Amino acid sequence: MQIQTIGLNHHTAPLEIRERVSLTPDQVRQAYKTRRGFARIEGVVIVSTCNRTELYVAGAVALGEVLSWWESLTGVERADFVDYLYWYQDAEAYDHLFRVASGLDSMVLGETQILGQVKDAYQLADAYKAVGPLHRLFHYALRVGKRAHSETGISHNALSMGHAVVELAKKVFGDIAPLTALVVGTGDMGALVSRHLHASGVQKILVANRTADNARALARELDATIVELTHLDEAMRQSDIIVSSTSAPAPVITIPMARRAFKGQTQRLRFLFDLAVPRDVDPGVAKLGSGIFLYDVDDLKGIVQANRLQRQKEAIKVERIIREEQETFVEELGATRVGPVIRSLREKAENIRQTELTKALDRLPNLTEQERAVVDDATRLMINKFLNDAMVSIRSWGNDGDKAVYIEALRDLFRLTEPDDGNEQHPVAGDVAPEQ
Amino acid sequence: MGQTLSIITFFGYLGASVFYVGALYDGRREQWGRWGALLGWSAQTIFLAHNAWVVRGFPVVTLYDWMSFFVWLMISLFLASQIRRSYAHIGSFLVPIVFLLWLISQFLAHHNTAAGTPLIGGWLGLHIALATASYAAFLLAAVFGIMYMEKERELKNKKVRLFYYRLPPLEDMDEMGARLIMIGVPLLTVALYLGAQWAKLVWGHYWSWTAKETWSFVIWVVYLGYLALRWFFGWRGHRTAIYAMVAFLLVIINFWGINLLFPGAGSF
Incomplete structure (x- = not known):
C-alpha cells in the first residue's frame, strides 16, 4: 500500500496562496463524501490549518488525480498552486506527518496546538469512515506528538515577549497568583502583558496611565485597580511585578522615586520590566537592592533567543523519538503486508500435512500411541524446516517496497487464496489521551 | 564483606554524582543517578546495619563512623525527597558534595581515630x-x-x-x-x-x-x-x-x- 502526502505550508507558500487553497471544515466534509469518485483512494485524511493544507492519501492514486480533486474542492486551478506544493511518499510521508504532529514543522517551533489539529482532522476523517489504511499512521503520529511534549522540553520556554515576562516572574517567584502586579502605561504592550499576567492567575493588578480612559477600559477587562500616576511610588511599594511601557521621553521611574518606594524592603524580591523605548526605568534602579531585578526590551529579547536555542536543542530529542516511532511503524507495516501471505502459506502446508497424515495413519492401524506421535512430529518438523528459510525471506520483504511484487509472485506460485483481510479492524487511537 | 560493600557504595555514589551533574544537561540521566544513589545507599545501609548488629547499638563510635552515618542520612533524606520531582536538581549539587564527604570519611577510617568513649548510652545515641x-x-x-x-x-x-x-x-x-x-x-x-x-x-x-x-x-x-x-x-x-x-x-x-x-x- 502506498501512502503519500500532498500539501503546502508556511515554509513553501505565501499566505495569499495558502488562504485560497485551504479547505474549511465543510469543504473537508464535502471531500470525504466525494472521495468515492476516485476508486483507488483507499484512505484519506485532510489536515487544514491556517499554516498548512495537507492531504494524506493511501492507495495507488496518481498525483494528477489528487490535484484534480483538490481543484474541484476549492475551485482554484492547479497551475496557481502547484509550484508551492510538496509531495512525499511512504517513509518521507510518515516522517513529515510525525514532524507536523510534534510541532517541529510549525512556525513557532514546538507549539502544541497543531497536535490537537491533527487529532481533530483524523477524527473528522474517521467520522466519515475515510481513514482506511491510514489509521495506524495517525495513531503513531498522535503518539509521537504526545511523547514529544511529555518527554522533551520542545514546548517549554516562552518565545514571545508577553510569555517571557510571565516566565521570568515564575522563575523568581514560583507561584505568581498571590502577587501584586503594577502596569504603568496601558498602550498595546502594557495591555498585552497585563492580559498575560491576568491569564497566568495574578490576582491583584494595578494599572496606571496618563489618560485615565485607556486605563479604565483595561481595568474593567482585567478586574484591576486604577492608580494615579502621582501615587506611583505607593503602588510600587505594594507590587512584586512592575511593568512599564509608556511613551514618555524621560524615565518614569527614577532612582529617588524607587529609593522612596522600596525603602526598607530592598531585599524583597521585585521584578521590574521596562518595555519602553526610550526606557522608562532608570537603569540605576537595579542597583538599589539585591532583591531587585530589572529587565529591558533587549534583555527580554535575549531570553527569548536563549529559549529558542533551548527548544532547538530539544528538537534533537524529538527527532530521536520520531526515528524510533518510524522504525516501529515501518516494521509493523511490513508485518501487516507479509502477514497474510505467511499465514496462507502455513495454512496450506498444514492442511496438506493433516490430510496426508490422516491417510497414512489409517493405513497403519497397529501403531502405538507413541509411534503415532513420532510420525506426527516428523511430518511437522519436515514442513517447518522446509518453510523456515522461506519465512525469513518473506518477512524481510515486508519493509522493502521493491519486493512487493514477490509477494504477488508467491501467491501465484502456490495458488494461495486471498485471506479475508480486506476489512482490517483498526482500533481508533483510543490510547492517546485527549489534548488539554 | 565490609570491603565489598564499601566498593559498591563507592561506585554507587560516584555514578550518582556523575549522572546527577549530567542531569542538568539532559534530564534523562537523572534516573541513572537515582539508581546509582540507591545502589550506594543500599550497600551502606547493609554496612551500617551490620555494624549496629556487631556493637549491639548505635553504630557510631569514631569520627569516620559519624561521617559515614551523616552521608547515609543525607542520601536517605534526598531519596525520600525525590517523591517531589520539582526538587530533583538538588541532586546535582548535593550528591557530589555528599560523595566527597563519604570519600574523606573513608580516608579517615585508616587513621582509625577510635576516640569514642565506651560509655555509649541511650541518651548519647539520641x-x-x-x-x-x-x-x-x-x-x-x-x-x-x-x-x-x-x-x-x-x-x-x-x-x-x-x-x-x-x-x-x-x-x-x-x-x-x-x-x-x-x-x-x-x-x-x-x-x-x-x-x-x-x-x-x-x-x-x-x-x-x-x-x-x-x-x-x-x-x-x-x-x-x-x-x-x-x-x-x-x-x-x-x-x-x-x-x-x-x-x-x-x-x-x-x-x-x-x-x-x-x-x-x-x-x-
Whole structure:
C-alpha cells in the first residue's frame, strides 16, 4: 500500500496562496463524501490549518488525480498552486506527518496546538469512515506528538515577549497568583502583558496611565485597580511585578522615586520590566537592592533567543523519538503486508500435512500411541524446516517496497487464496489521551 | 564483606554524582543517578546495619563512623525527597558534595581515630542522632543557598543558561532554606541539652567549655542569628543564601578542624 502526502505550508507558500487553497471544515466534509469518485483512494485524511493544507492519501492514486480533486474542492486551478506544493511518499510521508504532529514543522517551533489539529482532522476523517489504511499512521503520529511534549522540553520556554515576562516572574517567584502586579502605561504592550499576567492567575493588578480612559477600559477587562500616576511610588511599594511601557521621553521611574518606594524592603524580591523605548526605568534602579531585578526590551529579547536555542536543542530529542516511532511503524507495516501471505502459506502446508497424515495413519492401524506421535512430529518438523528459510525471506520483504511484487509472485506460485483481510479492524487511537 | 560493600557504595555514589551533574544537561540521566544513589545507599545501609548488629547499638563510635552515618542520612533524606520531582536538581549539587564527604570519611577510617568513649548510652545515641539530623538540615539549607546564588547570578547577568532552566524559583529556594534551618535549630537545641545532661552524668558538670562545646555553641548562636535576622530584620534571598553557606562552613570546621586538632571528649 502506498501512502503519500500532498500539501503546502508556511515554509513553501505565501499566505495569499495558502488562504485560497485551504479547505474549511465543510469543504473537508464535502471531500470525504466525494472521495468515492476516485476508486483507488483507499484512505484519506485532510489536515487544514491556517499554516498548512495537507492531504494524506493511501492507495495507488496518481498525483494528477489528487490535484484534480483538490481543484474541484476549492475551485482554484492547479497551475496557481502547484509550484508551492510538496509531495512525499511512504517513509518521507510518515516522517513529515510525525514532524507536523510534534510541532517541529510549525512556525513557532514546538507549539502544541497543531497536535490537537491533527487529532481533530483524523477524527473528522474517521467520522466519515475515510481513514482506511491510514489509521495506524495517525495513531503513531498522535503518539509521537504526545511523547514529544511529555518527554522533551520542545514546548517549554516562552518565545514571545508577553510569555517571557510571565516566565521570568515564575522563575523568581514560583507561584505568581498571590502577587501584586503594577502596569504603568496601558498602550498595546502594557495591555498585552497585563492580559498575560491576568491569564497566568495574578490576582491583584494595578494599572496606571496618563489618560485615565485607556486605563479604565483595561481595568474593567482585567478586574484591576486604577492608580494615579502621582501615587506611583505607593503602588510600587505594594507590587512584586512592575511593568512599564509608556511613551514618555524621560524615565518614569527614577532612582529617588524607587529609593522612596522600596525603602526598607530592598531585599524583597521585585521584578521590574521596562518595555519602553526610550526606557522608562532608570537603569540605576537595579542597583538599589539585591532583591531587585530589572529587565529591558533587549534583555527580554535575549531570553527569548536563549529559549529558542533551548527548544532547538530539544528538537534533537524529538527527532530521536520520531526515528524510533518510524522504525516501529515501518516494521509493523511490513508485518501487516507479509502477514497474510505467511499465514496462507502455513495454512496450506498444514492442511496438506493433516490430510496426508490422516491417510497414512489409517493405513497403519497397529501403531502405538507413541509411534503415532513420532510420525506426527516428523511430518511437522519436515514442513517447518522446509518453510523456515522461506519465512525469513518473506518477512524481510515486508519493509522493502521493491519486493512487493514477490509477494504477488508467491501467491501465484502456490495458488494461495486471498485471506479475508480486506476489512482490517483498526482500533481508533483510543490510547492517546485527549489534548488539554 | 565490609570491603565489598564499601566498593559498591563507592561506585554507587560516584555514578550518582556523575549522572546527577549530567542531569542538568539532559534530564534523562537523572534516573541513572537515582539508581546509582540507591545502589550506594543500599550497600551502606547493609554496612551500617551490620555494624549496629556487631556493637549491639548505635553504630557510631569514631569520627569516620559519624561521617559515614551523616552521608547515609543525607542520601536517605534526598531519596525520600525525590517523591517531589520539582526538587530533583538538588541532586546535582548535593550528591557530589555528599560523595566527597563519604570519600574523606573513608580516608579517615585508616587513621582509625577510635576516640569514642565506651560509655555509649541511650541518651548519647539520641544526642548524636539529633545533632546529625540538624547538621543534615543545615547542609541542605547551604545547598539551597548555593543553588539560589547560581540562579540569581544568571538572572542578574541576564545570560540565562543551565540554572535558569533547571533550578526551582528563587523564592521557593529561599523559603526551603529557611524552613530547613527552622527545623535544624530546635534539633540542635535538644541535642545540646542532651549532650549537657550526658556530660553531667559522666563528667559531673554540664558544660566545660572545651573547644568542641564552644564551637557547637557558636554554631547554635549563628543559626539562631539566621532566624532572628530573617524574622526581625527582613533578611531575605541573597543575604540569607550567603549566610546559610557561610554558616555551614562553621559546621564543617566544627567536625573537621576541632575533632582532628583537639581530640577530646564529644569528638563527633
